[in-house]
Amino acid sequence: MTDRKIRVLIAKPGLDGHDRGAKVVARALRDAGMEVIYTGLRQTPEMIAEAALQEDVDVVGMSILSGAHNALVPAVIDKLAEYGLDGVKVFVGGIIPEDDVPGLMEKGVYAVYGPGTDTQIVAEEIKAALSQSAN
Amino acid sequence: MTRIDPDAIRRGDRLALSRALTAIESNDPAGQAALAALFPETGKAHLVGVTGSPGTGKSTLVNQLARYFRQNQSPKPPKVGIIAVDPSSPFTGGALLGDRIRMQDLIGDPEIFIRSMASRGALGGLSHSTAAFATLMDGAGYDLIFIETVGAGQAEVDIAQLAHTVIVVEAPGLGDDIQAIKAGILEIADILAVNKADLPGSENAARALRMMLEMAHGKGSLPAAGKHLRSGSPIGQEVTQSLDQGWDPPVQLVTATEGDGIPELAEAIQSHQAYLQSTGLWQAKEAFRLQKDLEALVRDTLMEHWREQVDEDRFAEVLTDLVHHKLSPAEALQLLL
Numbered sequence: 280m281t282d283r284k285i286r287v288l289i290a291k292p293g294l295d296g297h298d299r300g301a302k303v304v305a306r307a308l309r310d311a312g313m314e315v316i317y318t319g320l321r322q323t324p325e326m327i328a329e330a331a332l333q334e335d336v337d338v339v340g341m342s343i344l345s346g347a348h349n350a351l352v353p354a355v356i357d358k359l360a361e362y363g364l365d366g367v368k369v370f371v372g373g374i375i376p377e378d379d380v381p382g383l384m385e386k387g388v389y390a391v392y393g394p395g396t397d398t399q400i401v402a403e404e405i406k407a408a409l410s411q412s413a414n
Numbered sequence: 415m416t417r418i419d420p421d422a423i424r425r426g427d428r429l430a431l432s433r434a435l436t437a438i439e440s441n442d443p444a445g446q447a448a449l450a451a452l453f454p455e456t457g458k459a460h461l462v463g464v465t466g467s468p469g470t471g472k473s474t475l476v477n478q479l480a481r482y483f484r485q486n487q488s489p490k491p492p493k494v495g496i497i498a499v500d501p502s503s504p505f506t507g508g509a510l511l512g513d514r515i516r517m518q519d520l521i522g523d524p525e526i527f528i529r530s531m532a533s534r535g536a537l538g539g540l541s542h543s544t545a546a547f548a549t550l551m552d553g554a555g556y557d558l559i560f561i562e563t564v565g566a567g568q569a570e571v572d573i574a575q576l577a578h579t580v581i582v583v584e585a586p587g588l589g590d591d592i593q594a595i596k597a598g599i600l601e602i603a604d605i606l607a608v609n610k611a612d613l614p615g616s617e618n619a620a621r622a623l624r625m626m627l628e629m630a631h632g633k634g635s636l637p638a639a640g641k642h643l644r645s646g647s648p649i650g651q652e653v654t655q656s657l658d659q660g661w662d663p664p665v666q667l668v669t670a671t672e673g674d675g676i677p678e679l680a681e682a683i684q685s686h687q688a689y690l691q692s693t694g695l696w697q698a699k700e701a702f703r704l705q706k707d708l709e710a711l712v713r714d715t716l717m718e719h720w721r722e723q724v725d726e727d728r729f730a731e732v733l734t735d736l737v738h739h740k741l742s743p744a745e746a747l748q749l750l751l
């Protein structure tokens with residue numbers, strides 16, 4: 280009987296050092312029964328894709344408060360594809376202006392979460408995104 | 415069921431290895447199939463366990479050791495695998511795996527592969543799949559595999575069965591010298607590392623450990639490396655008894671954050687490997703581990719068969735009598751087998 284757990288990488292790309300949001304989400308997903316890998320601050324897109332590959336995660340969540348999301352998010356998604364990880368689902372959290380959301384979604388992000396998001400929603404939408412791709 | 419190509423793992427395709435590890439961990443038959451295909455080529459890697467209480471600096475130490483072996487071993491540095499185990503929540507089954515935070519230096523070296531794993535309910539500091547992970551990495555050509563345990567403390571002795579060399583990491587200020595003579599984790603140490611040697615008290619901690627070791631390794635005692643090959647294993651017994659020269663576990667002061675003491679620790683790891691190979695203990699450990707693995711597999715399989723066969727109502731009835739103390743556990747067993 281297979282018993283596959285959802286594995287999530289929570290990553291902080293770029294240069295901002297505020298990781299409270301990332302930790303809150305990591306903790307909430309742990310409490311939702313997932314295995315969460317947290318890699319710490321200041322990750323390059325390459326480091327994120329490397330960790331995603333070695334850990335064989337289903338989902339990558341990125342927390343960005345620096346304003347560099349329009350550069351970082353596509354760079355991470357391209358790196359994931361380069362590593363053969365096209366199937367990995369990506370969400371973004373942090374301070375993201377509303378105008379930038381459609382562009383990120385178009386690039387392949389399935390959800391963008393702002394401050395004050397109910398963490399239970401983050402967990403539920405991970406499950407939904409994964410069951411969608413399984414069908 | 416996913417399909418995993420063992421040839422891809424052999425060729426060094428890291429995604430194939432990563433997916434095989436997931437399959438093993440998820441009880442997907444594809445994982446066992448890949449492992450079976452690679453198994454004949456395994457048994458070569460040096461498995462180094464790193465254990466010790468939470469916060470002693472195990473991850474930082476593994477980071478430094480991996481980097482050292484990659485940079486300072488010429489002409490051909492070993493491919494390094496790292497398996498880092500963290501605890502699963504007993505309530506939700508979830509886990510927060512944070513050992514990679516201390517291993518960021520290693521990312522970007524394609525000859526280092528780090529995999530975090532959750533303990534998934536197993537006690538003893540490892541997960542049920544840790545041994546299979548090590549075997550798969552071995553099959554993928556990793557020469558040196560570090561296995562970092564949960565770090566729960568004194569009862570964490572499973573690593574002694576799995577690893578060839580066990581490093582127990584201590585740090586100053588964690589307890590008095592009575593802690594050092596308690597049974598359990600210190601008895602499994604092939605090498606003791608006192609980390610955070612820049613903090614006050616580290617010399618005292620090292621002295622207490624040395625004293626403990628002198629008491630344990632007086633003349634005529636069994637060598638430490640063979641001690642946990644208990645009489646359960648005929649092969650292990652033979653080898654431990656035929657050894658005339660033992661291994662004295664060194665106590666090494668290190669400051670993992672600065673890299674101080676790392677070359678000496680790396681050297682101790684290599685001397686221990688040479689010691690195991692020259693005495694035949696390497697094969698004995700391997701045989702002992704495989705025997706234990708097989709026994710565990712038989713136990714799990716028999717349990718599963720029994721579960722399938724047992725009459726549910728009968729089981730419930732006996733269980734009720736047991737709960738009401740009308741039957742002892744041994745009597746209940748007689749009725750159910």
